[in-house]
Amino acid sequence: MENELTKVSVDAMGGDNAPLEIVKGAVEAVNESDKIKVFLVGKEEVLNETLKSFEYDKSRIEVVNATEEITCDDSPVAAVRTKTDSSISVALRLVKEGQADAFVSAGSTGAVLVGAQLIVGKIKGVERSPLAPLIPTRKGYALLIDCGANVDARSSHLVQFAKMGSIYMRDVFGIKNPRVAIVNVGLEEEKGNKLVKETYPLLKDCDDINFIGSIEAREIPNDFADVIVCDAFVGNVILKLYEGLGKTLIGMVKESIKSSFISKIGGLLIKKKLKMALANMSSDAYGGAPMLGLNGLVIKTHGSSKAIEVKNSILQCISFKEQNITEKFKQNLVQN
Amino acid sequence: MENELTKVSVDAMGGDNAPLEIVKGAVEAVNESDKIKVFLVGKEEVLNETLKSFEYDKSRIEVVNATEEITCDDSPVAAVRTKTDSSISVALRLVKEGQADAFVSAGSTGAVLVGAQLIVGKIKGVERSPLAPLIPTRKGYALLIDCGANVDARSSHLVQFAKMGSIYMRDVFGIKNPRVAIVNVGLEEEKGNKLVKETYPLLKDCDDINFIGSIEAREIPNDFADVIVCDAFVGNVILKLYEGLGKTLIGMVKESIKSSFISKIGGLLIKKKLKMALANMSSDAYGGAPMLGLNGLVIKTHGSSKAIEVKNSILQCISFKEQNITEKFKQNLVQN
Numbered sequence: 001m002e003n004e005l006t007k008v009s010v011d012a013m014g015g016d017n018a019p020l021e022i023v024k025g026a027v028e029a030v031n032e033s034d035k036i037k038v039f040l041v042g043k044e045e046v047l048n049e050t051l052k053s054f055e056y057d058k059s060r061i062e063v064v065n066a067t068e069e070i071t072c073d074d075s076p077v078a079a080v081r082t083k084t085d086s087s088i089s090v091a092l093r094l095v096k097e098g099q100a101d102a103f104v105s106a107g108s109t110g111a112v113l114v115g116a117q118l119i120v121g122k123i124k125g126v127e128r129s130p131l132a133p134l135i136p137t138r139k140g141y142a143l144l145i146d147c148g149a150n151v152d153a154r155s156s157h158l159v160q161f162a163k164m165g166s167i168y169m170r171d172v173f174g175i176k177n178p179r180v181a182i183v184n185v186g187l188e189e190e191k192g193n194k195l196v197k198e199t200y201p202l203l204k205d206c207d208d209i210n211f212i213g214s215i216e217a218r219e220i221p222n223d224f225a226d227v228i229v230c231d232a233f234v235g236n237v238i239l240k241l242y243e244g245l246g247k248t249l250i251g252m253v254k255e256s257i258k259s260s261f262i263s264k265i266g267g268l269l270i271k272k273k274l275k276m277a278l279a280n281m282s283s284d285a286y287g288g289a290p291m292l293g294l295n296g297l298v299i300k301t302h303g304s305s306k307a308i309e310v311k312n313s314i315l316q317c318i319s320f321k322e323q324n325i326t327e328k329f330k331q332n333l334v335q336n
Numbered sequence: 337m338e339n340e341l342t343k344v345s346v347d348a349m350g351g352d353n354a355p356l357e358i359v360k361g362a363v364e365a366v367n368e369s370d371k372i373k374v375f376l377v378g379k380e381e382v383l384n385e386t387l388k389s390f391e392y393d394k395s396r397i398e399v400v401n402a403t404e405e406i407t408c409d410d411s412p413v414a415a416v417r418t419k420t421d422s423s424i425s426v427a428l429r430l431v432k433e434g435q436a437d438a439f440v441s442a443g444s445t446g447a448v449l450v451g452a453q454l455i456v457g458k459i460k461g462v463e464r465s466p467l468a469p470l471i472p473t474r475k476g477y478a479l480l481i482d483c484g485a486n487v488d489a490r491s492s493h494l495v496q497f498a499k500m501g502s503i504y505m506r507d508v509f510g511i512k513n514p515r516v517a518i519v520n521v522g523l524e525e526e527k528g529n530k531l532v533k534e535t536y537p538l539l540k541d542c543d544d545i546n547f548i549g550s551i552e553a554r555e556i557p558n559d560f561a562d563v564i565v566c567d568a569f570v571g572n573v574i575l576k577l578y579e580g581l582g583k584t585l586i587g588m589v590k591e592s593i594k595s596s597f598i599s600k601i602g603g604l605l606i607k608k609k610l611k612m613a614l615a616n617m618s619s620d621a622y623g624g625a626p627m628l629g630l631n632g633l634v635i636k637t638h639g640s641s642k643a644i645e646v647k648n649s650i651l652q653c654i655s656f657k658e659q660n661i662t663e664k665f666k667q668n669l670v671q672n
Contacts, residue, residue: 138584151521151529185487185572193487193569217573218580233529234573236521237553241577244554248474249585256606256613263609269602270593277592 005037005060006321008314009091009100012042013069014107015303019043019050022106025310027054030061032311035318039064039100041091066090072303076110080118088112092119095296102297102317104288106305113149116291116298123326125333126293128157130232131300132165133289135242139223143169147235147289155199158182158229159206163332164292165227166209171323172290172316177210181225183234184214195231203229208332250278287312290320293329297321341373341396342657344650345427345436348378349405350443352640355379355386358442361646363390366397368647371654375400375436377427402426408639412446416454424448428455431632438633438653440624442641449485452627452634459662461669462629464493466568467636468501469625471578475559479505482568483575483625489567491535494518495542499668500628501563502545507659508626508652513546517561519570520550531567539565544668586614623648626656629665633657 010026012019019042026038037060040047044065051061068086070079080089088107092115094100103120105112113131122129130146145165146153162180169178182199184192189200191214203211215225220238230238253274257267287309288301297320299313319325346362348355355378362374373396376383380401387397404422406415416425424443428451430436439456441448449467458465466482481501482489498516505514518535520528525536527550539547551561556574566574589610593603623645624637633656635649655661 138588183573185569193567196569217576218583220577221581221584231529233521233532234570237519237570237573238577239553241553241556241574242581244552245557245578245581246585247554248557249582252474252613253589253610256609259609259613263606266602266605266607270599270606271602273592273595273599274589277588277595 004035006035006102006318007037007039007100008102008104008317009039009041009064009094010310010314011087011091011103011105011107012040012047013066013087014105015301015305016106017304017306018106019046021305021307022310023047023050024054024307025305026061026314027051027056028307028311029314030056033315033318034060036060036314038062038314039091039094041066041094042087043067064090064094070108070111072108074108074111076108076114079108079111080115088115089119092116092298095120095298100296101321102299104299104301104310104313104317106288106301106303106310109300109303110149112298112300113291116294120294120296120298123293123295123329123333126329127160128153129291129293130157130161130164131289131291132161132168133239134287135220135228135239137221137223142220142223142225143227144235144239145227145229145292146232147239148232148291151231151233153195153231155195155202158195158199158231159202160293160333162203162206162209162211162227162229164329165229167325167328167332168290168292169226171325171328172319175226178226179212179224180209180227180229181212181215183220183228183230183238184216187214187216189213199229287314287316290316293333295326297325340371342371342438342654343373343375343436344438344440344653345375345377345400345430346646346650347423347427347439347441347443348376348383349402349423350441351637352442353642354442355382357641357643358646359383359386360390360643361641362397362650363387363392364643364647365650366392369651369654370396372396372650374398374650375427375430377402377430378423379403400426400430406444406447408444410444410447412444412450415444415447416451424451425455428452428634431456431634436632437657438635440635440637440646440649440653442624442637442639442646445636445639446485448634448636449627452630456630456632456634459629459631459665459669462665463496464489465627465629466493466497466500467625467627468497468504469575470623471556471564471575473557473559478556478559478561479563480571480575481563481565481628483571484568484627487567487569489531491531491538494531494535494565494567495538496629496669498539498542498545498547498563498565500665501565503661503664503668504626504628505562507661507664508655511562514562515548515560516545516563516565517548517551519553519564519566519574521552523550523552525549535565623650623652626652629669631662633661
């Protein structure tokens with residue numbers, strides 16, 4: 001039975017709401033699925049104290065002590081190298097040593113990305129390990145791959161992103177024959193910058209993905225593709241503009257509602273429906289961003305994560321393990 | 337007096353709403369400002385017929401016959417070369433020959449971009465002529481430069497974009513000491529892809545612009561900078577995501593309002609305030625996108641332009657001429 005559990009090491013000290021929301025998310029994950037075991041990594045006494053107020057199966061949450069913390073002010077590379085007893089380093093070593101299948105953190109993105117590569121390491125044959133958040137669309141969500149720290153990608157990287165993203169969406173999220181598209185400035189095959197022009201024919205030649213061609217940025221929110229491939233610079237621009245513009249527009253709607261007595265009443269009447277509609281556009285529901293192509297799964301959640309996002313990130317790891325994604329990555333990327 | 341007029345040649349056949357909305361926009365511009373003269377370029381008999389229903393100063397709208405039309409299905413390069421009697425080609429020649437100061441079109445973006453370079457030509461010393469739309473922000477608008485057709489830019493191009501954009505925002509839109517920022521994936525100077533890392537120190541060294549550093553995409557809607565510099569691939573992604581996400585979110589708000597009787601009533605109560613708030617986020621108010629660095633001004637408006645956008649685009653040309661922007665571009669780009 002112990003062997004069938006998906007074991008997740010969780011950085012209990014990372015993020016704006018640590019440790020309380022992280023601990024709460026871990027407890028909720030364990031209570032929701034009996035397939036999960038969590039290693040809560042961080043300051044032992046703090047975590048044991050925090051856990052006291054929750055009810056859960058004691059055999060499936062284990063506190064692992066880590067005395068140091070990496071903050072967003074630390075240089076990621078230096079922090080991972082020198083703070084070897086930080087919650088991120090200790091938790092990643094659990095994955096490296098095979099004690100955990102996956103790692104979840106709301107901590108410093110830089111440290112997670114660097115630590116994952118240095119400690120867990122890439123699958124042999126994987127050139128780059130992309131960070132691939134799920135972005136909300138009108139009808140659901142799409143995997144935006146890559147939004148990581150390595151900009152200036154090569155076409156061979158993008159091809160691997162397309163393959164890994166495709167497997168992930170199919171086997172972790174159950175999307176049949178996921179549609180793969182490359183971000184471009186037009187739909188015609190001859191459009192694009194140097195990187196896209198080089199990559200397009202390579203994607204077209206892949207038998208093992210459902211490549212549907214280019215996607216213009218205006219179609220991204222429109223449920224046009226399931227796996228959206230781009231280099232990390234463009235991915236970061238898309239991801240952050242998504243967040244910024246969504247926030248600005250929703251803020252403007254709210255401000256306009258508050259601006260008069262009449263519109264305030266109107267606001268009360270639409271509140272419930274509006275909330276339901278916009279809930280879809282929130283990333284919390286899907287959990288954090290997986291970092292793919294490593295010897296294990298690493299999931300980075302928002303720094304502002306609450307328990308629900310932590311819980312959903314932990315639960316995502318079950319399919320990853322059960323579907324043997326790492327093995328599929330190896331077969332798919334090496335054989336081609 | 338004739339000499340002091342700003343003369344604008346207008347592609348009366350381009351865009352989804354041609355010729356009616358284009359003609360109407362031209363008439364409104366002439367009626368609003370006595371500094372404007374318009375050459376309406378297109379099929380003579382159609383335009384004369386359309387003009388009949390409007391009141392305006394007959395001496396300031398002149399129809400110029402052009403028998404051909406370039407459609408969005410035409411290859412831009414071929415169309416500009418072979419359809420020499422198209423409204424775009426004829427109107428651009430008026431600028432080339434100095435009969436008009438500026439050109440406005442809602443027609444094929446590709447044909448306008450190609451035609452502007454081939455027929456009007458770049459100012460000597462300008463390496464690339466960027467297309468720079470105004471994008472709405474929470475408090476106003478910012479110039480996004482470049483969103484044109486030339487991707488794979490070099491750092492020297494981006495430096496020229498920053499200078500031209502700065503002059504344009506200062507002298508055409510009256511923004512004092514416009515803040516210039518470069519699109520990046522983080523705020524630190526060492527962040528970025530190869531292009532951004534090369535360009536950042538060059539911008540920092542420019543004495544004649546107010547360079548404030550990097551801008552992350554999430555801050556773009558937030559009135560963080562007045563001139564936002566990037567290569568055309570990234571610019572196109574930003575511009576189109578702006579349109580797409582705005583449309584999707586506003587659509588979701590509307591759908592949620594329509595989804596029940598109660599929320600419909602609420603919707604009626606907030607309608608006026610909501611409309612006012614979102615009007616800011618509409619591009620119509622500012623007119624079309626200028627293409628800078630040419631021997632004259634070229635303005636590309638949306639294909640779906642109505643009279644108001646055409647009018648505002650034509651009126652933008654007055655400051656461009658009166659402030660002698662072309663001369664300032666020459667001085668600023670050549671001397672450095």
